[in-house]
Amino acid sequence: xxKSPLLVVGSVAYDxxxxxxxxxxxxxGGAATYFSVAASFFVRPHxxxxxxxxxxxxxxxxxxxxxxxxxGLETDATQDTFRWGGRYHENMNDRTTLFTYLNAFQSFxxxxxxxxxxxxxxxxxxxxxxLQHEVLGQMRKPHFVGLDTMNFWIGGKRDELIAxxxxxxxxxxxxxxGRLLTDRRSVLAMGKELQSLGPKTVIIKRGxxxxxxxxxxxxxxxxAVPLDQVLDPTGAGDTFAGGFMGWLARTGDLSPxxxxxxxxxxxxxxxxxxxxxxxxxxxxxxxxEVAARYERLLRYAHIPHAGELS
Amino acid sequence: xxKSPLLVVGSVAYDxxxxxxxxxxxxxGGAATYFSVAASFFVRPHxxxxxxxxxxxxxxxxxxxxxxxxxGLETDATQDTFRWGGRYHENMNDRTTLFTYLNAFQSFxxxxxxxxxxxxxxxxxxxxxxLQHEVLGQMRKPHFVGLDTMNFWIGGKRDELIAxxxxxxxxxxxxxxGRLLTDRRSVLAMGKELQSLGPKTVIIKRGxxxxxxxxxxxxxxxxAVPLDQVLDPTGAGDTFAGGFMGWLARTGDLSPxxxxxxxxxxxxxxxxxxxxxxxxxxxxxxxxEVAARYERLLRYAHIPHAGELS
Numbered sequence: 001x002x003k004s005p006l007l008v009v010g011s012v013a014y015d016x017x018x019x020x021x022x023x024x025x026x027x028x029g030g031a032a033t034y035f036s037v038a039a040s041f042f043v044r045p046h047x048x049x050x051x052x053x054x055x056x057x058x059x060x061x062x063x064x065x066x067x068x069x070x071x072g073l074e075t076d077a078t079q080d081t082f083r084w085g086g087r088y089h090e091n092m093n094d095r096t097t098l099f100t101y102l103n104a105f106q107s108f109x110x111x112x113x114x115x116x117x118x119x120x121x122x123x124x125x126x127x128x129x130x131l132q133h134e135v136l137g138q139m140r141k142p143h144f145v146g147l148d149t150m151n152f153w154i155g156g157k158r159d160e161l162i163a164x165x166x167x168x169x170x171x172x173x174x175x176x177x178g179r180l181l182t183d184r185r186s187v188l189a190m191g192k193e194l195q196s197l198g199p200k201t202v203i204i205k206r207g208x209x210x211x212x213x214x215x216x217x218x219x220x221x222x223x224a225v226p227l228d229q230v231l232d233p234t235g236a237g238d239t240f241a242g243g244f245m246g247w248l249a250r251t252g253d254l255s256p257x258x259x260x261x262x263x264x265x266x267x268x269x270x271x272x273x274x275x276x277x278x279x280x281x282x283x284x285x286x287x288x289e290v291a292a293r294y295e296r297l298l299r300y301a302h303i304p305h306a307g308e309l310s
Numbered sequence: 311x312x313k314s315p316l317l318v319v320g321s322v323a324y325d326x327x328x329x330x331x332x333x334x335x336x337x338x339g340g341a342a343t344y345f346s347v348a349a350s351f352f353v354r355p356h357x358x359x360x361x362x363x364x365x366x367x368x369x370x371x372x373x374x375x376x377x378x379x380x381x382g383l384e385t386d387a388t389q390d391t392f393r394w395g396g397r398y399h400e401n402m403n404d405r406t407t408l409f410t411y412l413n414a415f416q417s418f419x420x421x422x423x424x425x426x427x428x429x430x431x432x433x434x435x436x437x438x439x440x441l442q443h444e445v446l447g448q449m450r451k452p453h454f455v456g457l458d459t460m461n462f463w464i465g466g467k468r469d470e471l472i473a474x475x476x477x478x479x480x481x482x483x484x485x486x487x488g489r490l491l492t493d494r495r496s497v498l499a500m501g502k503e504l505q506s507l508g509p510k511t512v513i514i515k516r517g518x519x520x521x522x523x524x525x526x527x528x529x530x531x532x533x534a535v536p537l538d539q540v541l542d543p544t545g546a547g548d549t550f551a552g553g554f555m556g557w558l559a560r561t562g563d564l565s566p567x568x569x570x571x572x573x574x575x576x577x578x579x580x581x582x583x584x585x586x587x588x589x590x591x592x593x594x595x596x597x598x599e600v601a602a603r604y605e606r607l608l609r610y611a612h613i614p615h616a617g618e619l620s
Contacts, residue, residue, distance in 0.1 A: 090495070091495065092495060185400070185401065185402060185540075186518075186536075186537050186538055186539055186540055187518070187536045187537075188536040188537060188538050189538045189539065191536075206519055208496075208497070209516055209519035209520070210519070210520075210531070210533070212533075212536060219536060219610050220610060220611075220612075221520070221533035221536065221610045221611050222613070223520070223522075223531035223533065226496075226497045226498040226501075226522060226529060226531065227496050227497075227498060228496055228498050228499045229496055229499065230495075230496055251618075257614050258614075260612075260613065260614055261613075261614055261616060261617070261619075264613050264616075265616075265619070290619065291616060291619045294616045294619055295616070297613065298613045298615070298616075300529050300530060300531045301530075301531050301611050301613050302530075302570075302613075303532070303570065303571075303574055303607065303608045303611050303612075304567045304568075304570055304571055305608070306571060306574075306575075306601060306604045306605070306608075307571070308561075309571075309575070309600065309601045309604055
């Protein structure tokens with residue numbers, strides 16, 4: 001396969017998902033999976049992760065067909081694949097984790113194959129910040145490192161997370177996690193404090209309400225695409241990150257204007273994701289649908305000049 | 311005073327407000343008060359409402375100095391002014407009502423003075439839908455009627471609310487109220503169902519996350535102005551409505567593009583409101599600050615064209 005500018009390190013999983021619209025017991029999931037599929041619209045991402053002895057050949061084939069390089073996807077023959085079970089409540093914003101079986105992920109130590117240690121765009125999906133740090137130690141001067149995390153690490157491995165954040169260029173975090181990490185409530189104050197921890201690009205995700213980007217001095221608000229129906233929010237954040245990083249890696253342009261575009265593309269990809277269970281909608285999206293929805297969001301968000309006010 | 315194109319009917323109150331930033335026991339408030347002050351940046355609104363024997367002359371003077379016409383503000387000499395007490399929690403989105411003393415509002419029947427029954431822009435702030443209906447019965451073919459409501463009426467006087475909505479052009483409602491009224495969760499589905507109840511202009515407010523406008527076939531997402539600090543959210547929704555209606559009344563232009571502008575202005579005025587307790591920040595705002603913040607929001611929300619995507 002051709003060299004690609006993007007690497008993601010994170011989980012590949014089988015999920016058991018219940019939403020008000022249905023129940024899918026063995027759904028291919030995991031942060032690196034959603035990320036890769038979203039990024040595959042723009043580049044051919046390298047994936048570093050681990051699966052177990054029960055991982056289906058058809059799922060490997062599905063990712064490979066999308067152009068995802070699986071050379072860094074280990075198989076642990078002594079364990080099963082990571083499994084997560086969750087139930088979304090009526091409002092689709094709250095969810096209850098029913099179980100988490102780390103399985104193959106329990107003893108996972110990411111190893112970046114030498115051939116891809118030079119990759120310039122790196123995304124550290126939500127895993128133990130100690131492992132995120134180890135991955136960075138294996139990379140050769142990446143150009144842009146993005147990171148996601150979660151409440152569990154903010155509470156349990158705060159110092160380790162703070163340490164790795166110093167080496168990160170872009171942080172993708174949700175509202176609630178941002179509050180835990182900074183104790184700030186207003187989005188601008190929170191964003192500035194997150195920037196002071198290291199990453200000069202900070203994206204605060206707000207679920208169905210969209211996201212706020214701070215990129216150096218630039219502030220950008222992007223709405224979520226207004227939708228008629230959300231079937232399954234699983235993976236939306238990872239899909240957002242995959243679209244965001246995929247676009248940056250494809251264009252190689254880190255100007256604030258292009259980072260705005262990347263955030264819109266993340267929002268667009270996430271909007272497709274939630275319209276179906278698991279990957280089903282995302283896998284059916286055509287390239288022209290991405291462009292069309294980008295244009296739709298652009299029209300939705302357009303503020304006319306004020307005329308006589310100014 | 312000169313004829314003005316805008317009338318608001320609603321409460322004038324003294325509030326007892328506690329937020330994490332302070333406690334103000336006798337703050338001038340009420341929906342019609344916040345609305346009028348915000349609208350006064352654009353027109354000289356007429357206010358119809360009631361106060362009690364304890365209403366301060368200085369508060370009457372304050373509104374009159376802003377150009378608010380108080381000819382329709384009755385004084386009930388047998389009662390005190392409406393009082394509301396509430397406490398905002400740490401997250402500033404949830405609040406607990408500590409007390410509601412209707413006082414003069416209990417037996418209030420709005421009477422629109424004959425001289426202003428021809429006013430073309432009318433806003434029915436959050437009061438009993440039966441009273442909202444009575445007000446409309448007193449008006450002579452208004453050009454655009456806006457309405458706000460709350461959970462209490464959606465639950466307790468649903469049929470009466472549905473009846474008045476049929477005569478309304480613009481509905482300003484928050485997320486949660488919209489869900490109660492339609493049982494829809496996704497913002498587009500909710501907005502369309504609200505349109506089917508009568509108003510072709512529907513604004514779904516989402517607090518610190520901004521708002522979504524449906525205006526006939528046009529869909530518009532506007533972010534809240536990202537702020538460093540929120541001191542007191544009281545009156546933000548009424549201030550939004552005042553800016554929105556004030557702009558429409560001033561321009562007399564109901565094109566979807568101008569309705570978008572009105573929504574942005576509502577968002578701008580609300581952002582000033584929450585930066586201080588009660589009316590204190592709003593009263594200090596200069597006209598050029600309104601224009602500057604409009605431009606700021608325009609820059610924040612600007613989505614660059616996609617370039618090679620499209």
